[in-house]
Amino acid sequence: MLLFLSKSNGLKTNLPDPIKLEQHGYATKEAVLISLKRAVSRYSMLQADDGHWPGEFAGTLFLLPSLIVALHVTRSLTTVLTSEHQKEIRRYLYNHQNEDGGWGLHIEGTSTMFCSVMNYVALRLLGEGLDSHGSMLQARSWILDHGGATLTPSWGKFFLSVLGVYDWSGNNPLPPELWMVPYFLPIHPGRMWCHSRLVYLPMSYLYGKRFVGTTTSIVQDLRNELYTVPYNEIDWDKARNGCAKEDLYYSHSPLQDIVWATLKKIGEPIFLHWPGSNLRKRALDNVMKHIKYEDETTQYLCIGPLNKMLNMICCWVEDPNSEAFKLHVERIYDFLWVAEDGMKLKSYNGSQLWDTVLTVQAIFATGLTKEFPHTIKLAHDYIKRSQISANFPGDQTKWHRHISKGGWTHSTADHGWPVSDCTAEALKAILLLIKLPPKLVGEPMETSRLDDAVNILLSLMNDDGSFGAYELTRSYEWLELLNPSESFGDIMIEHSYVECTSSVIQGLVLFREMYPKHCRMEEIENCIQKAADYIESIQRSDGSWYGCWAICFTYGTWFGVRGLIAAGRTYKNSQAIRKACEFLLSKELLPLGGWGESYLSGQYMVYTNLEGNRAHAVNTSWAMLALIDAGQVILFL
Numbered sequence: 001m002l003l004f005l006s007k008s009n010g011l012k013t014n015l016p017d018p019i020k021l022e023q024h025g026y027a028t029k030e031a032v033l034i035s036l037k038r039a040v041s042r043y044s045m046l047q048a049d050d051g052h053w054p055g056e057f058a059g060t061l062f063l064l065p066s067l068i069v070a071l072h073v074t075r076s077l078t079t080v081l082t083s084e085h086q087k088e089i090r091r092y093l094y095n096h097q098n099e100d101g102g103w104g105l106h107i108e109g110t111s112t113m114f115c116s117v118m119n120y121v122a123l124r125l126l127g128e129g130l131d132s133h134g135s136m137l138q139a140r141s142w143i144l145d146h147g148g149a150t151l152t153p154s155w156g157k158f159f160l161s162v163l164g165v166y167d168w169s170g171n172n173p174l175p176p177e178l179w180m181v182p183y184f185l186p187i188h189p190g191r192m193w194c195h196s197r198l199v200y201l202p203m204s205y206l207y208g209k210r211f212v213g214t215t216t217s218i219v220q221d222l223r224n225e226l227y228t229v230p231y232n233e234i235d236w237d238k239a240r241n242g243c244a245k246e247d248l249y250y251s252h253s254p255l256q257d258i259v260w261a262t263l264k265k266i267g268e269p270i271f272l273h274w275p276g277s278n279l280r281k282r283a284l285d286n287v288m289k290h291i292k293y294e295d296e297t298t299q300y301l302c303i304g305p306l307n308k309m310l311n312m313i314c315c316w317v318e319d320p321n322s323e324a325f326k327l328h329v330e331r332i333y334d335f336l337w338v339a340e341d342g343m344k345l346k347s348y349n350g351s352q353l354w355d356t357v358l359t360v361q362a363i364f365a366t367g368l369t370k371e372f373p374h375t376i377k378l379a380h381d382y383i384k385r386s387q388i389s390a391n392f393p394g395d396q397t398k399w400h401r402h403i404s405k406g407g408w409t410h411s412t413a414d415h416g417w418p419v420s421d422c423t424a425e426a427l428k429a430i431l432l433l434i435k436l437p438p439k440l441v442g443e444p445m446e447t448s449r450l451d452d453a454v455n456i457l458l459s460l461m462n463d464d465g466s467f468g469a470y471e472l473t474r475s476y477e478w479l480e481l482l483n484p485s486e487s488f489g490d491i492m493i494e495h496s497y498v499e500c501t502s503s504v505i506q507g508l509v510l511f512r513e514m515y516p517k518h519c520r521m522e523e524i525e526n527c528i529q530k531a532a533d534y535i536e537s538i539q540r541s542d543g544s545w546y547g548c549w550a551i552c553f554t555y556g557t558w559f560g561v562r563g564l565i566a567a568g569r570t571y572k573n574s575q576a577i578r579k580a581c582e583f584l585l586s587k588e589l590l591p592l593g594g595w596g597e598s599y600l601s602g603q604y605m606v607y608t609n610l611e612g613n614r615a616h617a618v619n620t621s622w623a624m625l626a627l628i629d630a631g632q633v634i635l636f637l
């Protein structure tokens with residue numbers, strides 16, 4: 001794709017030659033300028049003709065198998081995926097198999113039962129034999145040596161049950177009735193983090209129905225291949241809480257085990273038999289309505305690929321010939337991406353908007369906007385087109401949706417889920433673009449649409465001045481005690497993030513600068529100051545901020561510093577900024593210069609250098625940007 005774009009956009013021939021610095025040589029102003037010109041020029045070649053920059057957004061290794069299982073049980077594998085698709089998918093899965101035979105949660109991760117089982121199953125459903133290239137044998141040995149598929153965490157157990165290679169009684173209950181409890185209860189699913197509630201929503205439908213796909217011969221084979229004891233001798237009740245140690249990131253609290261056991265032993269028998277079964281039926285109808293609302297308001301993309309695959313199965317279970325199922329199938333292709341390592345499923349329908357607005361800001365930072373008007377105009381059009389122009393129909397609170405009008409998603413307008421920082425960064429880009437002549441970069445966005453953007457940003461502030469990604473925080477931290485997922489932490493409620501809070505501050509500060517007389521200035525002012533106080537309040541004692549959405553402390557600390565500086569605090573008057581600079585300097589890799597942070601920082605919440613103490617361009621840039629923002633870098637250019 002990228003090769004294709006760079007060819008079709010045409011190679012620019014009038015570029016200066018690349019600059020090679022002598023070792024220890026100084027980068028002169030001219031050298032920097034030439035490098036920037038070459039970089040922006042190269043980057044503009046990679047722009048798609050609708051103005052965004054296509055990019056891979058993959059790496060999670062349980063997503064492709066969810067597609068393959070969904071297609072298998074809906075009997076549409078070969079109609080949706082051509083043999084070439086399937087070949088490329090197999091190539092991807094083999095390419096990311098670890099040397100020990102298993103698969104990690106993501107392409108750099110050590111092997112887990114969840115992904116080893118899921119990818120093994122996916123390969124078998126894609127026609128691989130038991131001993132293809134020896135890799136399948138190795139994969140199977142990994143699974144059996146580590147205790148077999150009864151130790152798959154709950155999400156894996158769920159998919160295996162749908163496929164028919166694991167008994168539903170070996171799952172903890174996912175009662176659809178939960179959606180009918182009064183909303184004031186903190187456990188109402190409408191109060192959960194949107195990603196989790198939208199994954200558990202279709203899961204509760206399929207669980208409530210105990211749906212199992214057809215027992216094909218490959219399903220029967222898998223029953224014999226995945227376990228250390230014969231399938232009909234498995235103690236399913238014992239298997240319910242089993243989890244391999246390699247997968248246990250978040251263990252069940254004792255409270256949770258009591259809740260599941262009670263629901264299993266008392267709740268489920270009631271819902272499965274008359275008159276309780278009437279309630280189950282009503283609960284399933286209600287859940288299906290929520291599923292349809294999510295499908296229709298996202299044009300069948302859904303908030304993420306996992307709930308998309310699950311919703312698609314639900315639509316098929318309801319009616320295999322339904323329009324809804326066909327519409328789902330059409331949008332599977334939005335998630336596929338092919339690269340040198342094979343074909344994968346993206347972790348979202350993409351990062352189109354995010355990449356485009358950050359690119360526009362980056363080009364602005366180079367000071368070269370006038371040299372790339374065409375690129376900027378195309379990007380401008382894309383950003384304008386991608387703003388969500390209306391709230392979704394009906395009473396949004398009934399569907400537990402926040403307002404969406406005026407927001408931007410991480411990807412495309414169709415996706416329909418605005419994100420606070422995507423909105424703020426898009427607003428920043430749009431405001432920068434307003435400063436350029438329309439003749440060069442196109443008409444500026446109407447002010448009413450800027451107002452809408454500001455409105456949604458203000459509506460997303462929590463009482464403590466913080467911002468989550470998609471919604472206000474709707475429940476309590478202690479709900480994490482009921483996190484059933486084993487593999488993922490902090491998934492029960494929407495949390496607040498330094499990144500989102502900082503982006504919103506920056507967006508509103510730029511808006512305030514350009515529209516100082518705006519009628520909501522008092523609210524804007526209040527929001528900026530409260531958000532900055534919040535950022536200070538969550539700084540860690542070593543001066544860093546934990547970044548959730550990239551790697552990790554260098555990212556978070558960059559946002560922390562930027563937010564505080566934008567809000568008017570300085571190195572001189574803010575101890576938080578001084579401590580942040582000290583933190584960053586303490587992590588610089590000497591004598592090399594530069595920063596290099598591993599993804600393990602995020603996992604263990606402790607700053608971890610990259611293997612071999614290598615520096616990484618991206619972490620180095622974030623750290624440098626934070627230090628420059630804080631006024632701690634003297635530029636000799």
Ligand SMILES: CC(C)=CCC[C@@H](C)[C@H]1CC[C@@]2(C)C3=C(CC[C@]12C)[C@@]1(C)CC[C@H](O)C(C)(C)[C@@H]1CC3
Nearest residue numbers: 195199304305306347348410419421422469499549
């Ligand atoms: C376990 C499940 C449900 C898998 C789907 C993965 C999603 C939950 C992830 C994939 C991409 C992801 C990390 C993302 C985000 C949230 C969680 C996502 C959607 C957001 C939108 C949160 C806010 C961030 O600042 C930023 C905009 C960078 C990211 C983008 C990717």
